[in-house]
Amino acid sequence: MNLTVLAKHDVAAETVCVALGHTDGAPLPPFRPGAHIEITVGGLMRRYSLTSRPEVSAAYEITVLRVSPSRGGSAYIHDRLRVGDTLDASEPVNAFPLNEAAAHSIFIAGGIGVTPFLSMMEALTHLQRSFECHYAVARADRMIPVPDHEGRLARYVSTNGATRLNIDTLIQTLNPLSDLYVCGPTPMIEVTRDLALARGWARAAIHYESFGGAPRTEDRAITLHLLRSNVTFEIAVGTSILDALLEHDIWAPFDCKRGECATCVATVLAGVVDHRDVCLKPAQRAQNMCICVSWSTSDSLTLDL
Amino acid sequence: MQDPFHAGERAIQERVGERDLALLNGRLIASSIPAGARTFPEKQQYCAFGWAAPNGDLWATLLTGRAGFAVSDAAGSIVAFALEDAAEQLRDHPPFNAMRKGDNVGMLFIELATRRRLRINGAVAELAAARMTVNVREAYPNCPKYIQRRESSPSAALLSRVKTRSGSALTEETRQWIRSADTFFVASGQPTGLVDCSHRGGKPGFTKLVNGDLRIPDYPGNSLYQTFGNLLLNPHAGLVFIDFEDNRQLQLTGETRLELEAGEIDGETGGSGRWWVFSPRNWVISPLNVPLAWTAGDQSPFNP
Numbered sequence: 001m002n003l004t005v006l007a008k009h010d011v012a013a014e015t016v017c018v019a020l021g022h023t024d025g026a027p028l029p030p031f032r033p034g035a036h037i038e039i040t041v042g043g044l045m046r047r048y049s050l051t052s053r054p055e056v057s058a059a060y061e062i063t064v065l066r067v068s069p070s071r072g073g074s075a076y077i078h079d080r081l082r083v084g085d086t087l088d089a090s091e092p093v094n095a096f097p098l099n100e101a102a103a104h105s106i107f108i109a110g111g112i113g114v115t116p117f118l119s120m121m122e123a124l125t126h127l128q129r130s131f132e133c134h135y136a137v138a139r140a141d142r143m144i145p146v147p148d149h150e151g152r153l154a155r156y157v158s159t160n161g162a163t164r165l166n167i168d169t170l171i172q173t174l175n176p177l178s179d180l181y182v183c184g185p186t187p188m189i190e191v192t193r194d195l196a197l198a199r200g201w202a203r204a205a206i207h208y209e210s211f212g213g214a215p216r217t218e219d220r221a222i223t224l225h226l227l228r229s230n231v232t233f234e235i236a237v238g239t240s241i242l243d244a245l246l247e248h249d250i251w252a253p254f255d256c257k258r259g260e261c262a263t264c265v266a267t268v269l270a271g272v273v274d275h276r277d278v279c280l281k282p283a284q285r286a287q288n289m290c291i292c293v294s295w296s297t298s299d300s301l302t303l304d305l
Numbered sequence: 306m307q308d309p310f311h312a313g314e315r316a317i318q319e320r321v322g323e324r325d326l327a328l329l330n331g332r333l334i335a336s337s338i339p340a341g342a343r344t345f346p347e348k349q350q351y352c353a354f355g356w357a358a359p360n361g362d363l364w365a366t367l368l369t370g371r372a373g374f375a376v377s378d379a380a381g382s383i384v385a386f387a388l389e390d391a392a393e394q395l396r397d398h399p400p401f402n403a404m405r406k407g408d409n410v411g412m413l414f415i416e417l418a419t420r421r422r423l424r425i426n427g428a429v430a431e432l433a434a435a436r437m438t439v440n441v442r443e444a445y446p447n448c449p450k451y452i453q454r455r456e457s458s459p460s461a462a463l464l465s466r467v468k469t470r471s472g473s474a475l476t477e478e479t480r481q482w483i484r485s486a487d488t489f490f491v492a493s494g495q496p497t498g499l500v501d502c503s504h505r506g507g508k509p510g511f512t513k514l515v516n517g518d519l520r521i522p523d524y525p526g527n528s529l530y531q532t533f534g535n536l537l538l539n540p541h542a543g544l545v546f547i548d549f550e551d552n553r554q555l556q557l558t559g560e561t562r563l564e565l566e567a568g569e570i571d572g573e574t575g576g577s578g579r580w581w582v583f584s585p586r587n588w589v590i591s592p593l594n595v596p597l598a599w600t601a602g603d604q605s606p607f608n609p
């Protein structure tokens with residue numbers, strides 16, 4: 001559907017909140033806690049969690065951090081998108097569902113990863129359910145306003161030793177019979193998940209959503225060699241290995257493009273992989289990689305495709 | 306969001322709580338072969354087929370050939386097959402003994418060497434002695450989990466000498482075949498006649514034999530539940546097991562029963578707790594139409 005930018009304002013450093021809706025105020029389709037929409041900005045499809053209240057049907061709000069280096073989406077929203085612009089948006093997708101029946105829910109958020117939890121916490125408050133949220137940011141000025149929900153929110157800043165989040169210590173204090181939600185950078189998800197499993201959490205009670213394959217500042221262009229297809233090409237930072245394959249008419253199945261489903265997994269013959277998925281186990285990573293999000297720290301990478 | 310699923314699929318997705326995931330993953334279902342995948346069929350040496358016989362029985366088979374035996378048109382809307390018949394028994398068993406123009410087929414292009422899959426469903430547009438074309442109705446990628454790696458190359462010397470034969474009750478030979486298998490293909494169909502063909506794999510022995518029935522774990526997958534959705538509405542199914550040593554296939558047709566909440570012992574279902582039971586009614590053993598030299602590689606790192 002076509003939506004119009006109704007408002008855009010800063011909510012923290014490098015972080016904007018964008019309100020999208022119909023200019024005539026026509027109601028938007030309802031959404032469930034934790035839902036996201038896909039919007040097309042500057043020719044790129046991007047997913048953003050809805051940070052507005054589910055009962056407000058006149059506008060969806062998304063909260064977008066400028067990432068650097070940008071894959072194009074956040075830079076466009078920050079620098080080019082103006083109130084009055086229209087863009088193509090999907091209906092809400094509920095890929096990170098909330099278990100509303102849980103006895104107690106724990107949210108652990110890293111940085112902008114707090115966004116899907118805003119609507120979840122609203123819903124649990126409305127249902128009078130027990131929950132707590134641990135929200136950690138790298139820089140204090142990037143902390144977005146999150147309702148305190150009567151003391152259920154704890155804030156942490158990495159650069160300030162006194163309130164730094166130590167996930168290991170935190171997990172030891174939590175009840176493994178709770179539902180655990182974690183959203184943030186890939187290493188944070190992995191650490192939290194592994195610590196929770198070790199503490200006796202049931203796998204089904206650990207829920208996570210990753211940022212996908214955001215490039216990192218240390219990334220360099222790589223030379224990709226495909227042994228079976230007998231082709232070699234360069235991939236620049238900002239293009240995923242999967243997208244580069246598809247651009248070269250090499251068929252590779254895929255699904256989530258966020259390192260969560262393992263559909264795009266490929267066998268690595270040579271090169272050093274920087275794994276950024278959240279779905280492969282160490283034994284599965286020994287020879288394989290998720291080409292939608294993972295990158296290489298070696299100059300060249302050879303895949304069995 | 307458009308819903309590409311039928312009532313049976315929706316019922317299973319809702320029952321297992323994966324309806325939202327299914328809708329998310331189901332967006333990749335297209336009405337023609339995606340542009341990036343149109344050259345995939347022509348590189349393949351085999352394709353699994355699902356087909357419903359006029360009496361309603363479901364059958365699965367593996368059609369083999371040299372690379373290039375299957376070709377998509379430029380638009381991704383037609384797939385043409387060369388029906389080479391080195392074993393001269395292709396018309397002695399389902400589906401090619403009774404297939405007719407207009408029949409629905411479910412096709413699975415699966416490259417066991419790279420674990421890439423492409424599902425294509427459609428209807429037979431032309432059927433001649435050595436050629437068949439299929440009009441594509443839907444196509445989508447499929448996840449590579451639980452695929453045991455196998456390389457293959459054409460090898461005329463490996464033609465199976467088996468003569469097509471059939472029976473009803475399982476024999477010691479067929480039981481042993483099923484018990485040792487790490488791979489099979491399953492055909493299932495909707496009451497409307499539309500057919501799907503899917504892959505099942507695991508460690509050798511993942512298919513159990515219990516009182517003459519096959520009991521198969523349902524490992525976590527792509528949340529679409531296309532096979533289970535069909536089986537909920539129409540319990541008929543067709544299975545095909547491949548003897549990669551002797552280029553033979555064991556086709557079974559029968560009825561199924563779903564055990565969605567059977568639970569799990571020793572991690573046998575990979576955490577799903579789901580099983581399905583297949584009661585075979587008839588079996589057919591036949592040679593693969595074009596023999597291939599198969600070399601087993603590593604097991605799927607996803608196997609429970």
